[in-house]
Amino acid sequence: MAEETKFEPKIVAFLCNWCTYAGADLAGTGRNQYQANVRVIKLPCTGGIDPLFLIKAFERGADGILVSGCHPGDCHYNSGNYHARRRWNVFRPLLEFCGINPERIQFSWISAAEGGKWVETINGVVDTVRALGPFEGYQKINTIGPDASSESSQT
Amino acid sequence: MGKKIGVFVCHCGTNISATVDVEKVAEETKKNNPGVSYTTTYKYMCSDPGQKLLRDKIKEEGLTGVVIAACSPKMHEHTFRNAAIKSGLNPYHVEISNIREQCSWVHPDKPVGTEKSTDLVRMMTEKVRKDKSLKPIKVHVTKRALIIGGGIAGIQAALDIADGGHEVIMVEREASIGGHMAQLSETFPTLDCSQCIMTPKMVEAAQHDNITMHTWSEIESITGYLGNFDVKIRKKARSVDLDLCTGCSSCWQVCPCKKIKSEFDMGLANRTAIYIPFPQAIPSKPVIDRENCILFKDARKKNIKPNDSKVCRKCIDACPIAPVKAIDYNQEDEIIDVKVGAIIVATGFRELEDGLYGEYGGGKYEDVITGMQFERLASASGPTDGKIKRPSDGKEPEIVVFIQCVGSRDPSKGCSYCSKTCCMYTAKHTMLYKHKVHHGHAFVFYIDIRCAGKGYEEFSQRAIEEEGATYLRGRVSRVYKKGDKLIVLGADTLTGSVVEIEADMVVLASAMKAQDDAEQFAQKLSIQYDKDKFFSEMHPKLKPVESSSAGIFLAGTCQGPKDIPETVAQAGAAASKVLALLSSDELEREPVVARVDRQLPPVFSTCIGCFYCQKVCPYSAIESEDIKARDGSVIKTVARVNEGLCQGCGLCAATCRSKSIELDGFNDEQIYAEINAVEFN
Amino acid sequence: MQIKEKTRIGYYPGCAITMGSSSEEYGTSVLRVAEAIGPELEEIHDWNCCGASSAHATNHKLSTALSIRNISLAEQSGFKEILAPCPMCSQRLIISQKDVADDEELKKDVEDAIEMPCNGDVKILNYLELIKNYCMDEIAEKRKKTPKDLKIASYYGCLLLRPPKVLQFDDPENPTSMEEIVEATGAISVDWELKTNCCGGGFTLSRTDIVLKLTNDILECAVDAGADAIAVACPMCHANLDMRQKKIEKEYNRKFNIPIVYISELIGLALDLGPISLGLNKHFIDTESVVNAFA
Structure with a gap:
């Protein structure tokens, strides 16, 4: 079984400190297992996430990204998650335009009480990205130069 | 310029070391991260010797940055940063790598956990490299507290x-302080009269020099932060001037609207449209119920000012205050501003809805009544003067069936939790009933008897053994009317038989639920609440009275069902905080x-x-500043x-178009350092 | 005028109401009403037992396979919906459908056993659901008779509503769909207490004493609430209340003589379909008073 080197996607998760980070902690407290492909970066609020962070993560070899914060209405900072959502709505078409499959970035609301949802979400993201295959867009830019074909042509 | 970084990997007993090879994490970190000058592992980093180790090594090794790979930063970030201060290191050079909650506990495979831990530590190491010294911000404290809710929790606090x-x-x-406790008849487990212990406290609060009371008022908005909250209070139009009114009762004696269900008596008695909720109310001054008052109804219909309506002016005519009457029909809501340093939320609960x-x-x-209604029936100051009479025909009920867990522990009705007080108050009800109706018989249907508390178990045993209440373990499937009896169909699961009781009255031990508007209220205060809309404490064990927002504390049943002693204790705890x-x-x-960004000369500000930034800031924290020339x-x-x-929150930093705003502790450099360190494979 | 195509629905009679069985008047009246106001009911070809009673008490897989075979047959005939007027059948079919959807392994075993695939996208309707979904307007439109002062107690029993999590039909504690239909026929619906109580169901032969007690409560409650007749949508309820009524009267020493009618018969009477063709002559308790009310 182990001989075949299976593609293991690399996921970077940007989490807000108050809801999803605490939800991920809760999953730990409950010993709810999930796939180990995720590396978490904690920020105070999803509203403080610069889209360039996400691009940078892709550049560094991530195959998928999760951005997760408080449920609408529950933001610790009142409205940060709404701004994050709006920013995402603008950013998504830009990704598509750049040839990055928007499926690679997922956006979710997970509260501090939703350890189970964190597990489901992470497993979901890992499985989705595993199905999409490795993200090679940036690697090609780096190795082949400006002619590298965009990802959308391969999927 | 490079930092000397020390990495301390915690075993957490075996919580981490069972699924993460901590030695390997330390080794790899040292090997692959230039700048990491010291690594070690320790059994319990958070213990006293663990902290000492950290303090000593900072000094001995001259560390200028520290990564602790241990449990969630929510647990001990504070602990380790404090330890660093003691060794003279600015605490913001200490970062926690969460390898317990987000690694060892969730990934059972040791090689996988070890690899992930190593990654997480590397990411934090890179962040630490970019950490800057930060100075705590000093804020002025307004030495005044706001208490929201005037029940026993609020009064005690x-x-x-x-x-x-x-x-x-x-x-x-409400128009009076007192809350639910003022409605109770007698209290368990001592059976002392609730009013007798409550009213002195109400009076004390009302007369206290340091307490300003706003009844018939609601919170309009709360802004600001710990130490400096700006509160707008809406003083709803009471239609009565509290300074002029003496509470002489002339007005409500003449009021012609006498058929309004009294909220205080849970609908078992009537009140007038201008009324005080109950005789011991504080303030003991009336309010006009504008929904039901015929004068206000008329004014609404004709779309005129209330004072211009001539339908009924009995109360104002009866008011003996001269020359200016204490009643003012045209009074309007008033918004007042107060500044406070801390807030206690004690907004209480409501009983599960009828129906x-x-x-x-x-x-x-x-004749199917709720526990709260039974309290009013049994109360000496209640609608029946404490005589147990059933509401339909005033007959003394000879057989009363008490049903426990009505709502509580029933996920199909939306309450999966235990309301905690019902076992005790049902036992109390059976006693009160037996004391008043000696020949009567009380049946209690229960799921479990949960009487954990000082003297509680003995109390419920007394109800069973000495007062002769019949306890049946099982649920009731249906109550229906047959003639003037109520047929209660239930099961006795201990004998495995079906039980049918012809009762005269049925008392439902209804669940304690969060207030209807708890959700909106929590959003107004930016505090978190749980799935049942009870407000969430910061930590279920270690921070039981703190809300999720600094400076806002919780007391009483707004945080979850609890009885009076517990409420009082929590209120005291919140007050001490x-x-x-x-x-x-x-x-x-x-x-x-x-x-x-202002490092450059002002004129070069980017x-x-x-x-x-001003548009997105939720706290109106962005001000404008003029950069001026010498002239x-x-x-x-x-x-x-x-x-x-x-x-x-960093909203402004992410929004800034010229990258001129940085969030201290999470600046772009730090985040990029973390991302750059992700470095898969 | 009728341009829109009639909806085709698979009709699953089951053992109790099919022609020649104990409750055939339910089946007959359902079909007669459907002929009059639609939708088009088409019997599922080669249907078999739904797997109720003995099968589901002894062998879960067998009872599931029996149910699923009927659903798969309907699927193959292109039906999107199945009507099972007997609530025992509709409940069995729905539960089996859910069991198979939840359990991949069971699904495979069942598919092997019935040698047919089951996709699970057929919706199973009980009779009240069918009427509510398709016929309320038609009843109002084509009603020919209005009963005079006929008070009906709607009796649901258990199988139409329980288990609520699976069946998800109406409020399990206080359902109202049958009352709505009763009122559409022009009868007056009485408010009473025991509309969802147990009739004794499967104990009808083994523990008649229990059945007599339970049914006595139901009859007493309905009569005391002023009902002239009880409407049902279940052959089990009907059997226990109608067939056993004389015995109940003897046991508890109270005369009821209250007709127990199927809701389909009531609709049929309102549409003036003729009492005999609806099977109203096949009851133990004389239904004349109900029939006459529609005169």
Whole structure:
């Protein structure tokens, strides 16, 4: 079984400190297992996430990204998650335009009480990205130069 | 310029080391991260010797940055940063790598966990490299507390704080303080009369020099932050001037609207349209119920000012106050502003709505009543003067069936939790009933008897053994009316038989639920709440009275079902937290705040003055600042962050078009360092 | 005028109401009403037992396979919906459908056993659901008779509503769909207490004493609430209340003589379909008073 080197996607998760980070902690407290492909970066609020962070993560070899914060209405900072959502709505078409499959970035609301949802979400993201295959867009830019074909042509 | 970074990997007993090879993590980290000058592992980093190790090594190794790979930063970030301070290291050079909650506990495969831990540590190491020294922000403390809710929790907390020498503003939305406790007949497990122990406290609160009371008032908005909250209170139009009114009762004696169900008596008695909720009300001055008053109804219909209506002016005519009457029909809501340093939320609960249990005839049959209604029946000051009479025909019920867990522990009705008080108050009800109706018989249907508390078990045993209440373990499937009897169909699961009881009255031990508007209220205060809309404490064990927002505390049943002793204890705890907070003139706050780039001479500020940041800031913390030339002329206007108001969400930093705003503790450099360190494979 | 195509629905009679069985008047009246106001009911070809009673008490897989075979047959005939007027059948079919959807392994075993695939996208309707979804307007439109002062107690029993999590039909504690239909026929619906109580169901032969007690409560409650007749939508309820009524009267020493009618018969009477063709002559308790009310 182990001989075949299976593609293991690399996921970077940007989490807000108050809801999803605490939800991920809760999953730990409950010993709810999930796939180990995720590396978490904690920020105070999803509203403080610069889209360039996400691009940078892709550049560094991530195959998928999760951005997760408080449920609408529950933001610790009142409205940060709404701004994050709006920013995402603008950013998504830009990704598509750049040839990055928007499926690679997922956006979710997970509260501090939703350890189970964190597990489901992470497993979901890992499985989705595993199905999409490795993200090679940036690697090609780096190795082949400006002619590298965009990802959308391969999927 | 490179930092000397020390990495301390915690075993956490075996919590981490069972699924993460901590030695390997330390080794790899040292090997692959230039700048990491010291690594070690330790059994319990958070223990005293563990902290000592950290303190000693900072000094011995001259560390300028520290990564602790251990449990969640929510647990011990504070602990380790404090330890660093003791060794002279700025605490913001200490970062926690969460390899327990987010690694060892969730990934059972040791090689996988080890690899992930190594990654997580590397990411934090890179962040530490970019960490800057930050100074805690000092904020001024307004030495005044706001208590929202005037039930026993609010009153207790108010008295404790007021006795501690600080001003207290109390806001109660009903016309009188007292809350649910004022409605109770006698209290378990001592059976002392609730009014007798409650009213002196109410009076004490009302007369306390340090307490300002706003009844018939609600919170309009709360802004600001720990130590400096700005509160707007809506004083609803009472139609009665509290300064002029003497509470002489002339007005409500003449009021012709006498058929309004009394909220205080749970609908078992009537009140007038101008009324005081109950005789011991505080303030003992009436309010006009504008929904039901015929004068206001007329004014609404004709669309005229209430004072212009001539339908009924009996109360104002009866008012003996002269020359200006104490009643003012045209009174309007008034908004007042107060500044407080801390807030206690004590907004209480409500009883499960009637009618949710159609199968028990709740809300349909008069003689199926709730626990709270039984309290009013049994109360000496209640509608029956304490005689147990059933509502439909005033007959003394000879067989009463008490049903426990109506709503509680029933996920199908939306309450999966235990309301905690019902076992005890049902036992109390059976006693009160037996004391008043000696030949009567009480049946109790229960799921489990949960009487954990001092003297509680003995109390419920007394109800069973000495007072002869028949306890049946099982649920009731249906209550229906047959003639003037109520047929209760249930099961006795201990004998495995079906039970059918012809009862005269049925009492439902209804669940305690969060207030209807709890959700909106929590959003108004930016505090978190749980799935049942009870407000969430900061930590279920270690921070039981703190809400998720600094400076806002919780007391009583707004946080979850509890009985009177527990409520009083929690109120006292919340009050002591507030007192501690108000004891200092200034507070230190985490310096995680945004800053507009000003390192360059002002004129070169990269801020372009678009003020997009101002639009997104939830705290109005962005101010404008003029950069002036020597002659005083304005060169340009740029943004500036008010540190006191900023809560550190980073919205402005992400929005800034010229990258002129940085969030201290999470600046771009730090985040990029973390991302760059992700480095898969 | 009728341009829109009639909806085709698979008709699953089951053992109790099919022609020649104990409750055939339910089946007959359902079909007669459907002929009059639609939708088009088409019997599922080669249907078999739904797997109720003995099968589901002894062998879960067998009872599931029996149910699923009927659903798969309907699927193959292109039906999107199945009507099972007997609530025992509709409940069995729905539960089996859910069991198979939840359990991949069971699904495979069942598919092997019945040698047919089951996709699970057929919706199973009980009779009240069918009427509510398709016929309320038609009843109002084509009603020919209005009963005079006929008070009906709607009796649901258990199988139409329980287990609520699976069946998800109406409020399990206080359902109202049958009352709505009763009122559409022009009868007056009485408010009474025991509309969802147990009739004794499967104990009808083994523990008649229990059945007599339970049914006595139901009859007493309905009569005391002023009902002239009880409407049912279940052959089990009907059997226990109608067939056993004389015995109940003897046991508890109270005369009821209250007709127990199927809701389909009531609709049929309102549409003036003729009492005999609806099977109203096949009851133990004389239904004349109900028939006459529609005169």
